[in-house]
Amino acid sequence: MFAEAISKAGKEPTRTEGTGIAYVANAACVVRAAQRELGGRPTLLEVVGWFTQAHRRYQPSTIRQYKASLKTLGAVLRHQGKLAEAELAAVLQRLETPPQPMGNGPKRTSAKKRRSIRPAELRALIMSLRNSDREDDAFLAQYIGMTVMVFPRPIEWANAQRDGQRLVLVNAKTTNGRAHGPTRTIELPGMSRQQLEGIDAFLIALRTRADAKGNWQSFHRWLARQLRAACIRAGIAPLAPYSLRHLGMASAKKLFDAQTVAYLAGHACDRTASSHYAPARSGLKGVKAVIAARPENVGLVRVTGRASRREHLARREHTPHSPRPFVG
Incomplete structure (x- = not known):
């Protein structure tokens, strides 16, 4: 269902149905956070707008996950007829400018x-x-x-x-x-x-x-x-x-x-x-x-x-090498 929805929206499908479900669950986390700060029931475009302005709040890996999740949610809503094509395009365009990642703050x-x-x-x-x-x-x-x-x-x-x-x-x-x-x-x-x-x-x-x-x-x-x-x-x-x-x-x-x-x-x-x-x-x-x-x-x-140092040394020990020429 998720792969089909994204495909019809003209986007690359996720790997599995489970991945799509996980992405939508991640997107729900962003939606809830936006609701707490914006109040009411913001639209997906408003949620994405809030997310792209949440500077120095998330780690780079989290930003990548949330971007993919919001794109997936938009594709699914478009497939269900709950989001217009123009609105989906606006969501995707807004996500092209993600928030600035978290700086060197306290360790997680x-x-x-x-x-x-x-x-x-x-x-x-x-x-x-x-x-x-x-x-x-x-x-x-x-x-x-x-x-x-x-x-x-x-x-x-x-x-x-x-x-x-x-x-x-x-x-x-x-x-x-x-x-x-x-x-x-x-x-x-x-x-x-x-x-x-x-x-x-x-x-x-x-x-x-x-x-x-x-x-x-x-x-x-x-x-x-x-x-x-x-x-x-x-x-x-x-x-x-x-x-x-x-x-x-x-x-x-x-x-x-x-x-x-x-x-x-x-x-x-x-x-x-x-x-x-x-x-x-x-x-x-x-x-x-x-x-x-x-x-x-x-x-x-x-x-x-990518091998470990021990594996590199073992491989080197069993690999014949021709003598290097002497350069004076």
Whole structure:
């Protein structure tokens, strides 16, 4: 429906129906913000006019998203007969002059999260939790261990399922081609029956706590507070739940190639992990591979040709080179 609407409006269609739905949802955020500041029920052209004057309010990536979202909303309204062709043209023309992006202001919340933790800090945190008599601390120690091992996004634990020697996770970021597919399957080779039952017990404990908090958002806020308090008690700088994903991925970079790390992380291409996540040097030392991915699944990840330093050195070592001529 969305692709058809945009096509009839003479614009390039989005990749999938899901992407179109996500764009319209994003556009609704802009509409609500404009309504709060303008009052009443502004037209789409008035909303776009407000957006293009919202200087230094949004990051460049957010501006690009909102521009695409407003274009999609305009195309859909035109297809539904709720927007005239001339009005759509005016909307698109107005969007050609986007607002000025946010300057060097305070860091966003995500940028303040720690991307690395020293091994000594992790040991101190785990020991502090294990020596505690609180049931929540025992669960938190399990959460840290499981998340560092599998490094999912926090929300991806909500629908995690074990299937034999595999753990199936639903990829959280699937719009705009950001994931290699709707799910990813993490192999658990060599794990004993007792270890697999431990994973089941962890998933049950996690969902029990999430249900007790009413919804996942409330559970995540509770988890973040518990982790912060545990770090303070252990005498280390506070961590966020997402910091554990950084640590697990950094450790995985010591064991797997970039394409495999990307699959295990739920990324569409092999560049995201190197651009946005902690480097391998921030990972744990002496880690052993307890998870894996099947080659046919790893093949779903798009290769950008950008290799790590370790991969470059390995390739160079096995590539014969002719001696360079001496120049006097």
